[in-house]
Amino acid sequence: MRNQQATQLLFELSKSGRRAARFPTADVPDRPLTDLIPAAQLAKSLPPLPEVTEPDVIRHFVNLSTLNMSVDTHFYPLGSCTMKYNPKRHERLAGLPGLVDLHPYQTPAASQGMLQFLYEMQQMLAEIAGLPGVSMQPAAGAQGELTALLVAAQYFRDRGEHRTKVIFPNSAHGTNPASAAIAGFECVQLNQSEGGYVSLPELQSQLNDQTAVFMITNPSTLGLFERRIQTIAKMVHDVGGLVYIDGANMNAILGITRPGDFGGDMMHYNVHKTFTGPHGAGGPGSGPIAVRDFLADYLPGPIVTRTQQPDGTAVYGLATPSKTIGRVRTFFGNVGILLRGYCYLKTLGAEGVKAVSDNAVLNANYLLQKLKHVLPVPQGERCMHEFVASAQKLKTEKGISAMDIAKRLLDYGFHAPTVYFPLVVPEALMMEPTETESKETLDAFAAAIEQIVTEDPERLHEAPFTGPASRPDDLKAGRNPILKWTAKV
């Protein structure tokens, strides 16, 4: 049923002379353009954009959209990404005039509603983290990591301490070492683990007066809550270092335990994950950070302030913390995503927020129990909001890889889990069902995997069979990169 014609490339649909948008003629006095712009600066010809009509554009992109799997159409258990339902009220409310059309340089006096929401969001994020200082500038988790590491660097510099090393376990997400390197730190990776948990002797052996920050995802990328996190934090603090909590997995612990209460000094949120952003085909996200009181003065500005007037009313304003590291982006942050997160938290309230984690953890544990007979979970019987299964045994016994299972699941109408991450589990399938899925869906998903592992491995290598493409040639793409369409000559 695919519309082959409309899903050609836009450039192939183009026909000279067609057009969609038209603008009014100028209502100001006509003058030669060269009176306005020096001739040398004027383009000699127009950019060769495609020429299509509005119906062309709509049919093209609507048809393209149908080639995607998405949360609104499919179960999407992509581990570490928290692909939960994205409430539709958020889209309507984020589009309200006054919010969607507010210029970032509008005066604070004419932005009081915006600033009030941002202030309340700051407060809620501080409360959920158990850390009082919040900056909502970062555009995504990775930028949150980098921002917090720059805060740490400035803090140590102010104290006259020369600390150069950032330590993280090998199960860390790639953004952790990448952010540390960009912030100018040396990376130290811990390569051992004790059943998926940090090896304390190994950590101890790396800690010294060079240690700036220990970065840890908790719950970890293996879906485990690091039970000894307080001991770990004490070890790091004892050598004068700071503890960074990668909060990508906050969906497991909302209202259950707080990074600030278990020893974290800094953390980031991924609002697009935990607070149902949504994910926007890759972004935008929002990655606010929360830090301890003694780090709050280093945060990038602006942050939102609230002052009580004598008559009891509140006035909101923007301020820059006194020892700020400086700006990390323009304007205020990914406000549109923060707004959706705010709507979400206001809808849930304290009990609803905790119910999120309750049900996320229940769903993950249930799915783990349903699947462990076919796909062993090396890290055991219990998990938080996600778990990492391994197809290693299937691979050696039958030649069925994690990738084969992932691809075949698409035929069964399920998006694939995250595969081959974390790197420490061979043939990893990282599954995060989220709380917004029913038992029926989890049962059907488990049944599909049970079925898949009985199929002919040779056939599985060729899956999927039903989608718009099957097993793209990555090698060809990599060896001869074609990164744009070019006209045939």
Add this chain to the structure above:
Amino acid sequence: MDRSQLKYAKTDEWVALEGDIATVGITDAAVQALTDLVYLALPTVGKQYNAGSPFGEVESVKAASDLYAPVSGEVIAVNTELPNNLDWLSTDAFGKGWIARFKVAPGATLDHLMDAKGYAAYWDTRAH
């Protein structure tokens, strides 16, 4: 090239020394571990490298690895045909798959490198 006569670095480069000219490549075992290669960045002829410093890069679809100079010296030739014939790195790693020739810096030695046996043993200790 007789691989038993070559010297090897822990970072998987091999070296064949003739006089003060060192021919350098990477082992086929390392290439296999990287899986299908898509890209090779060659060093610049005339540039000096210290032993252990990165002089090039290989990439596969799913991995990337720096190439480290196994000896100190100046690059005097590179295998310009190799980037367009990456298969040679797996089919003829020690022949057509050579990457660069170095003029070994005066006084530099290969003493820090392993022989074929040592490399084989070292390879086995690594998890793949």
Add this chain to the structure above:
Amino acid sequence: MSYLFNTPEQQQEMLRVCGVDSIEKLFSDQVPADLRLNRLLEMPPALSELELEAELTALAHKNGGASTRTCFLGGGAYDHFIPAAVDTIATRSEFYTAYTPYQAEASQGTLQAFFEYQTLICELTGMDVSNASLYEGGTSVTEAVSMALRSLHNRRRVVVLGSMHPEYREILVTHLQHLNCELVTIPTPAGTADVSKVKAALNDQTACLVVQQPNFFGCLESAAELMAAAKDAGALGIISFDPLSLGLLQRPGDYGADIAVAEGQSLGTPLQYGGPYLGILTCREALMRKMPGRLIGQTTDRLGKRCFVLNLQAREQHIKRDKATSNICTNQGLLALRATVYMSLLGPQGLREVSELACRKAHYAAEQLAQVAGLELMFAQPFFKEFTVRCKGGVEPILKRAAAAGFDIGPELSRFTWSDGETMSAGLLVAVTEKRTRADIDRLAQALAKSR
């Protein structure tokens, strides 16, 4: 509770399968008791959809949005027109509720759209390669500078102009201060850079020269000469451009930029108080493997059919970790999609019309405002859609008069941190898009002319 499925009976059944009798047990098995939060979070009470909408509407009413007022605000975010079809596509939930296209077979819609985005951006700019988006315009400048420092690793000097967006410059300072680099800012007291002064600052240690075109004051730099000067010094030339100026002005690729970046907000993204916006980054082919961010590539599948994949991933953090070209993971995909639809709708003619309208109206506005007593143009340079006025009696009275008459202009230059410590206290930006009419401009001039 909202958005949950399982009935109490189902929960019991699931708990039984897990071998526990309560959800609490799932946690107490894993999270040490002394770490538990033994109270409810302090949060506002839960609201129904109806109550939430009432609250948000009340908040929204306290803001002066561009649809209820007349917006002449600029400084890197602009009130351009957004055709309805952009929203129609961007609100398709098959797009906005999907994530990064890791599984190519399940994401051909996203992948093809971003391949088209990359192509459109290359056509727009005349550059060879575009990535699939960065966070926004300011961080894109920093990413471009990092690319230059990585490409020419022996060179540690970065030269920028004082006429660059001061926030872009601040971001650069934040990131460079912990690295061993020198940042040199060339003052631009005349509104644009003096090419000979820039040339004198470029040396064999210079990794790159960054030029914003049109610059923060709205003025046009001698971009071609500056790019040539960078090349002569063996440095990379980086341009930060306004996408909607390219219906009229020469493209960065035409005048020899090595890397061209932009804030892409004007390509179909609403103002929404500063984000999410779109970071555009393009470069010459030779720099392709130094690029940050996702790149979509064309290939064929098992059956030989054309399809699209994430390509050259070995540059990225999930593979190269601490050696990656950037730490970016989640990008600004949905905004890239908006830009893709916007550019498709405009085509070459529409783009030309928007550019020309903004430019003509801005020049009309500049003439009118220059006639207002107490106002004059701050710089005598050619400009595109934005210009800077000097308020001889101070900025405040002008802003007040504008605001009282329903107009927003600015930002005022004094709100920024300038490299040379200047306050630029009397300067005010005025931006004019295709949405402003001659009548708007005349009324603004009248409002400002009223004696105090």
